[in-house]
Amino acid sequence: MTSATTQIISQTFPPGSVIFRQGERGGPAYLVKTGSVALELQTTCGAHRLAVLGPFAMFGEISAYDGGPRTATAIAIEKTELGVIPSGIVRQKILDSDPFVRAMVSVLVNNLRQADAMIVGDTMDIEQLVNTIFNLGQSLHRRALNDIPSVDKIDELAKDLDGLDNAIKIVADVVEHGHPH
Secondary structure, X not given: OOOHHHHOEEEEEOOOOEEEOOOOOOOOEEEEEEOOEEEEEEEOOEEEEEEEEOOOOEEOHHHHHHOOOOOOEEEEOOOEEEEEEOHHHHHHXXXXXXXXXXXXXXXXXXXXXXXXXXXXXXXXXXXXXXHHHHHHHHHHHHHHHHOOOOHHHHHHHHHHHHHHHHHHHHHHXXXXXXXXX
């Protein structure tokens, strides 16, 4: 039988190369030897950079362990040499560990997958908020064009505009800080 270290091969990726895409089925884990890798979360709003990894960083370990879909897209930022760790090695190393360690790794992987689902879910809530703002803006525009505002309609319109202004501020906070303040 060959040792785990003889099964780890090196692979070089030029700048901009996609190592794997979010949602692809699990495969190997990777260890950055030289260069750097960006991890990005893809949403319908675009790509969000989660991390930039340099030498000695490992990534892709969750899918290598459980075979589930990749939780992010990995892209080489510059010429990058990676150690490719087959998923079988990752799983075997964990299976060979103490039962407590195995259980803890399983819990951690499940927690990370749940957190990832929540992050993607939050992104979808932002999209819904943006759609709501857009629809409210369209409604206000139609009302302004079709109605000759009376005094009571001006108050109603002002309240709607305040709601639209607050929603826009929330979206701006999310865009700027990653969450509302």
